[in-house]
Amino acid sequence: xxxxxxxxxxxxxxxxxxxxxxxxxxxxxxxxxxxxxxxxxxxxxxxxxxxxxxxxxxxxxxxxxxxxxxxxxxxxxxxxxxxxxxxxxxxxxxxxxxxxxxxxxxxxxxxxxxxxxxxxxxxxxxxxxxxxxxxxxxxxxxxxxxxxxxxxxxxxxxxxxxxxxxxxxxxxxxxxxxxxxxxxxxxxxxxxxxxxxxxxxxxxxxxxxxxxxxxxxxxxxxxxxxxxxxxxxxxxxxxxxxxxxxxxxxxxxxxxxxxxxxxxxxxxxxxxxxxxxxxxxxxxxxxxxxxxxxxxxxxxxxxxxxxxxxxxxxxxxxxxxxxxxxxxxxxxxxxxxxxxxxxxxxxxxxxxxxxxxxxxxxxxxxxxxxxxxxxxxxxxxxxxxxxxxxxxxxxxxxxxxxxxxxxxxxxxxxxxxxxxxxxxxxxxxxxxxxxxxxxxxxxxxxxxxxxxxxxxxxxxxxxxxxxxxxxxxxxxxxxxxxxxxxxxxxxxxxxxxxxxxxxxxxxxxxxxxxxxxxxxxxxxxxxxxxxxxxxxx
Amino acid sequence: xxxxxxxxxxxxxxxxxxxxxxxxxxxxxxxxxxxxxxxxxxxxxxxxxxxxxxxxxxxxxxxxxxxxxxxxxxxxxxxxxxxxxxxxxxxxxxxxxxxxxxxxxxxxxxxxxxxxxxxxxxxxxxxxxxxxxxxxxxxxxxxxxxxxxxxxxxxxxx
Numbered sequence: 064x065x066x067x068x069x070x071x072x073x074x075x076x077x078x079x080x081x082x083x084x085x086x087x088x089x090x091x092x093x094x095x096x097x098x099x100x101x102x103x104x105x106x107x108x109x110x111x112x113x114x115x116x117x118x119x120x121x122x123x124x125x126x127x128x129x130x131x132x133x134x135x136x137x138x139x140x141x142x143x144x145x146x147x148x149x150x151x152x153x154x155x156x157x158x159x160x161x162x163x164x165x166x167x168x169x170x171x172x173x174x175x176x177x178x179x180x181x182x183x184x185x186x187x188x189x190x191x192x193x194x195x196x197x198x199x200x201x202x203x204x205x206x207x208x209x210x211x212x213x214x215x216x217x218x219x220x221x222x223x224x225x226x227x228x229x230x231x232x233x234x235x236x237x238x239x240x241x242x243x244x245x246x247x248x249x250x251x252x253x254x255x256x257x258x259x260x261x262x263x264x265x266x267x268x269x270x271x272x273x274x275x276x277x278x279x280x281x282x283x284x285x286x287x288x289x290x291x292x293x294x295x296x297x298x299x300x301x302x303x304x305x306x307x308x309x310x311x312x313x314x315x316x317x318x319x320x321x322x323x324x325x326x327x328x329x330x331x332x333x334x335x336x337x338x339x340x341x342x343x344x345x346x347x348x349x350x351x352x353x354x355x356x357x358x359x360x361x362x363x364x365x366x367x368x369x370x371x372x373x374x375x376x377x378x379x380x381x382x383x384x385x386x387x388x389x390x391x392x393x394x395x396x397x398x399x400x401x402x403x404x405x406x407x408x409x410x411x412x413x414x415x416x417x418x419x420x421x422x423x424x425x426x427x428x429x430x431x432x433x434x435x436x437x438x439x440x441x442x443x444x445x446x447x448x449x450x451x452x453x454x455x456x457x458x459x460x461x462x463x464x465x466x467x468x469x470x471x472x473x474x475x476x477x478x479x480x481x482x483x484x485x486x487x488x489x490x491x492x493x494x495x496x497x498x499x500x501x502x503x504x505x506x507x508x509x510x511x512x513x514x515x516x517x518x519x520x521x522x523x524x525x526x527x528x529x530x531x532x533x534x535x536x537x538x539x540x541x542x543x544x545x546x547x548x549x550x551x552x553x554x555x556x557x558x559x560x561x562x563x564x565x566x567x568x569x570x571x572x573x574x575x576x577x578x579x580x581x582x583x584x585x586x587x588x589x590x591x592x593x594x595x596x597x598x599x600x
Numbered sequence: 601x602x603x604x605x606x607x608x609x610x611x612x613x614x615x616x617x618x619x620x621x622x623x624x625x626x627x628x629x630x631x632x633x634x635x636x637x638x639x640x641x642x643x644x645x646x647x648x649x650x651x652x653x654x655x656x657x658x659x660x661x662x663x664x665x666x667x668x669x670x671x672x673x674x675x676x677x678x679x680x681x682x683x684x685x686x687x688x689x690x691x692x693x694x695x696x697x698x699x700x701x702x703x704x705x706x707x708x709x710x711x712x713x714x715x716x717x718x719x720x721x722x723x724x725x726x727x728x729x730x731x732x733x734x735x736x737x738x739x740x741x742x743x744x745x746x747x748x749x750x751x752x753x754x755x756x757x758x
Contacts, residue, residue: 112624119628125671137671143634144627151627294609305616312623 088293093280096296099173100278101303102166107270108304109159110262112311113197116152117255124204126251128244131206132325136423139322150315156198158311160340163194171374172391174383175279181375183272188372190265193258198338200254203247207423211326212335214242214250216345220360242328281384321420324555324600332556336413343402346409418555427599429509430517434542435534437510438525440502441517446526447480447489455515465511469503476500498529524594527587536578539598547578552600562592638668644743644750647692651747653684658706658713658724660695667753680740680751681706681713683724688744692751693726693737704737713737726758 075081123142125134138145167187170176176184203214218237222228232238236245290296327333337345344364351359370377382388419425430438444450452461461483462469469476480496482488491499502510528534534543539550553562561572566588569578583591647663658681665678680692693713697704702717712729713722720731727736741752 115624115628119631122632123670130671133671137636141636141638141671142631143637144630147627148631151624294606294613298609298613301613301616305620308620308623 088291088297090274090292091289092278092292092296093284094287094290095281095284096278096290098299098303099169100296101300102162102169103273104300105304105307106159106162106166107266109155109162109307110266112308113152113155113159114259116148116155119148120152121255126204126247128206128247129325131204131247132423135205136322139320140424146319147315150318150320151311153320154314154318155311156201157339158307158314160194160198162307163191167191168395172385172388172395173279174378174388174391176375177378177381177383178375180272180276180279183269183276184375185372186265186269186272188368188374190262190269191371192368193262193265195340197254197258198340200250200258202338203242203250204254205322206247206326207321207323208326208330208333208418209321209323209335209420211242211328212330212333213337214246215240216335216337218242218246220348223357224361225357279383319421319424322423323418323420324422324552327555330556332558333418334414334416336409339406342409343405346405346412425599428516429512430521431598432540433509433513433517434540435525435528436498436542437502437506438513438517438522439529440498440506441510441514442522442526443491443495443499444502444514445519445522447483447491449483452483464503465514468506471504473500473504476503494529520590521594521597524590524592527583527591528594531581531583531591539595550595551598553598554596555600559592559596562596563588566591636670644752646748647680647751648682648749649747650684650690650744650749653682653690653749655684655686656724658683660705661692661749663751665751665753681737682749690742690744690749691726692740692742692749694740694755696738697733698728698735698737699731699733 071081120138123134123138123145125131135149139149170184170187199217202217203210218232218235219240221235222232222237222240224231232240234249236243236247236249238245336342344360347363348356348359351357378391385392430441444453449461452459453464455463455465457463471479477496477500480489480491480499528539533539533550536547537543537550538545557565565572566581566583568580569576643666645663645665647661648659653659660679661682662677662679664675666673666675667678679695681695683691683693685691695703697715697717697720699715699718699720702715704713704715704720704722706712707714707721710721712724713726715721715731715733718732720733721729722733722737723729725736726739728734736758738758739756741754741756743750743752
């Protein structure tokens, strides 16, 4: 204890750190200070949490398009607690915006922005914008479809202002409106290099100003002695911060952060939508069409920001008691109602996403990666009940084919498949026999994994795929020719209706296509379409 | 009374503060210190025919292998020093000296492996003969299948 004291004394003598902390903690606050003033501290803690989790993410993140997605996927699927860290950062961003807005609302309702605290308010208003800028720039960084298409809309809005538009677009690295490596670099640099130091500087100024003018007193405070910041107010701040943090941790554990498919600029079916706190703007824009679009997208938001920024000069009344601030209360209620109505309408009118929110996190099953000829061979194996003698994974009347590949010569196998036992014959035809012979002699570990578990519908789909020789033009799971487009991930571009229609009349759906029409039975059509749609990119 | 309240406040501040710090530090430590659970396993790759390698004469083999590197799967050139002990047994040494990772080579005249950086020498079975190397040469896991030498991705350290 004595040594500790002497170390602290030495530190105090050389640096003054102890008296600085004491000066900070034993600051006078008005007697009326209390629970309604905890939100500023919570916002600061929220920011620090974002910095912490953001640095952790950056330690395993490659900030270039494409690789960004792979590295994020690596973080959430392969690293211990990676899902948790991303959850803390993602939900932390949303919860930080809530806290910052609540903090502003409290200051507004209590009239705490009035003389002499106008500058504190104005710095706070800039901090709100900075917080939203984090949201906008961070939205692109996962580089999935949601990120990509959401940012396409953002940059298009930024391009709207006359004269300045093209320059703003160029500044965002989106010359001509396309989003690519330069846009990504700009957004990333803004998110991690530009905004954090700016935020720290603004927070420092903000806190300095709060200290300079003191916490806003109410009339009765003049008659009673002041309190110290520590411990009572620090206690209240800590409890509030803890409640906020408990909500955050619960969300990070319980609510999975979406990760869709990797950004695909050619995807025409994806419906972009912004993060929930920007949905009201998105909805409002729908009301402003044609030349009015500029009003809704640029002029109104700018006016709102200017009004917010200049609030202390617009409202110069003396009233600070909550009971006398009916106008302010009405304004806040109106804003909350308007925001909620627009947000609710936006949610109600946007069609559900064509892509599952967790598409990028889905575990790919072995059969989904197996080339179609091998999956079809599993079908031939099943079709003629080969498993009766060749039990998978255990010894039966015939050898267990999952243990080792067959060493029999091809002609022996073909004969065996036609007539596996005396008086037993099968229905397999020429190409099926060859496919099965190929399979049992050449199959790899992936096929063993897929063998018993592959769903029958998919296996049938693969058999139809083989029977119609789709592989003569298309590549699927790295097998087949490239005359036609590769089929992996086709479900990301086309829906079921399109694919089924396309089989019957290819030219109608993609003009100029050289693909012949296929007249398939409705059952075969259904099986084949389902199979192809389930093979991921 | 006042002092009880003050110490209650201080205790709650310290307690909740410690709890929040721990709740952030624990996942951070796991995230940074635990090994990634790799979903992709690298396979054995054939590097040479057994008949190409003479017994007792180390041979540097060059092969391409797929390696999981964080979120990437890279296909890259790789080398190993293969020593055939007899008909059925081969050893494949990783091509770096166990001292500081320099590339070593087989010295025909001296009949040992020589690392040019700090003159560590190793015998044909990888044991340290001289120099600063702290342990014998590291080995790849190997197997022989139908006359081909296959090298796996796992590295065995003595």
